[in-house]
Amino acid sequence: MAPVFDTARFLPDDLLARLRERAPVHDRENTFPNDDLDDLRAAGYLGILVPTAFGGAGLTLAQAAELQQRLAGAAPATALAINMHLVWTGVAKVLHDRGLDDLDSVLRGAAAGEVFAFGISEAGNDLVLFGSDTAATPDGDGGYRFTGTKIFTSLSPVWDHLGVHGLDTTSPDAPKMVFAFLDRSDDIVARDDWDTLGMRGTQSRTTELRGAHAPATRVVRRLDPGPQPDPLVFGIFAVFEILLASVYTGIARRALDLAVDAAKSRRSKKTGASYAADPDIRWRIADMALAYDALPPQIAALSADVDGQVDHGGRWFSLLAGLKHRAVTAAKAIVDEATLVGGGSSYFAHTELSRLYRDVLAGQFHPSDPESAHSAVAGAWLGPVDA
Incomplete structure (x- = not known):
């Protein structure tokens, strides 16, 4: 059995606490989290996907995806921003793993703390x-x-x-x-x-x-313009979709945790019992957990396939688009349910659930959007539309 990956090695609890504390400030003031970037750079986070030979941490895409879920649970906007840097380092790793040195300069730059x-x-x-x-x-x-x-x-x-x-x-x-x-x-x-x-x-x-x-x-x-199997195009699409799915899965997990906390802390005036004993609340949280539990294994499996250079042929694009679409759709539904469990207080703008509700909406605007995801999956299963 493979050893369990220790996400706290790169994102310790005290670092996440600082990021979580700053997140509402940057949301309220509409500012970039420079302090978060400084902390993550100091922790070597910009180089997590950089091979050790280049001075990085040498993590796999599957491990980076797990870290991004943890980071997004504390500071979604920081995680999404860092995602875009990790996309390029991930693409560089995909090429390097396949014997191509086209983006080795990206690996060297990221190891030195440069931002892409x-x-x-x-x-x-x-x-x-x-x-x-x-x-x-x-x-x-x-x-x-x-x-x-x-x-x-x-x-x-x-x-x-x-x-x-x-x-x-x-x-x-x-x-x-x-x-x-x-x-x-x-x-x-x-x-x-x-x-x-x-x-x-x-x-x-x-x-x-x-x-x-x-x-x-x-x-x-x-x-040439248009779809084609070049490793750069594959690398961009694969890493982009997997890491996006990771960020929104992290948001879903945080919303689920907040809902559980709310259910345990709130009490019914009618019965005096904890909301955690209410059958309707229990059903909602169970429904959220059922949706969430499917996401991390999917991300881990597809990430491992990229790392292991598994050949899914023409199905790759539908699998990746489907992963991102499912993660974003499930995350949005989970946050919706969490706000209902949290009650009317979650409607106030200063609450974390309110911020997660707004942050999770961004997922639907990233490629692949619902239309292109469905088109890719339909093409994989049905073939091209007859002329």
Whole structure:
């Protein structure tokens, strides 16, 4: 039997307590949790997916997913923000594990405490990885200049490197999707426009690329637009979906714990008995637990398959999209039930359940959205739609 992974080694209780204490402040003030980032960097958290040969912790994706569930239970916005850094380090690990050194510079940077952000999302671009409205213009020396607008750029105030994609329509072999990393410059402008219902601490601001330059050494792929089996595309999709599912599963667990606490502490004026003895409350909590209990094993299984390089062939994308969709859907339902168990006090904005209620809503806006998840799963089971 494999040894039990000790999440407290990287996220000890005292660290989580500090993060949990700060979370409502950043939510209320709409600010980035700089102190959280400092604490996590000092704990080596930015390098958890970096192999030990590069100076990191050498954890598996399955172990990182478990840590992200624990972190999200304390500070959901911090966990979601750090997720985007972990996506790139996770992709670099996926490639490195398969003998590809394309993103080894990401591993070295993360081990040194550098922060990587995810600049892929664009308004209205439902092609996501397979297309882009951002122009990638060749510089003549193998590099590119990127012009366009990215949305939901988490870690906006603090990132050191921004992973982006754009469409090259001018090269002789165009069109090509270009993936590259940008450093901060005057050609990259982050709008101060992050004023949202929830996940406020992520500060996922809109980012304008105004001819931002990536030299040839920072260009990692030129691919044909559309779906394809390139390891970079697989790595991004796999790590992104698994770590997103982990964050929302962590929120679900925290809501369940708060509901249990509320049921045990509240007493009925009518009967004098604890709400934990009320059959309706017991049914609600049992229903929440039934939904939650299915999530961590699913995350662990798919994460282990990525780590172990299991070949699911064409089913990979439906499995990953399905995992993220189930986690987000279940988490939202669990938080809904938790607020009912918590009673009217959970409706007040200062309560943790109220914040979780708002934070969990963000899950439905991350790829894969419900429509694309269902399309991927239908395609896996039914095949393409007949012409």
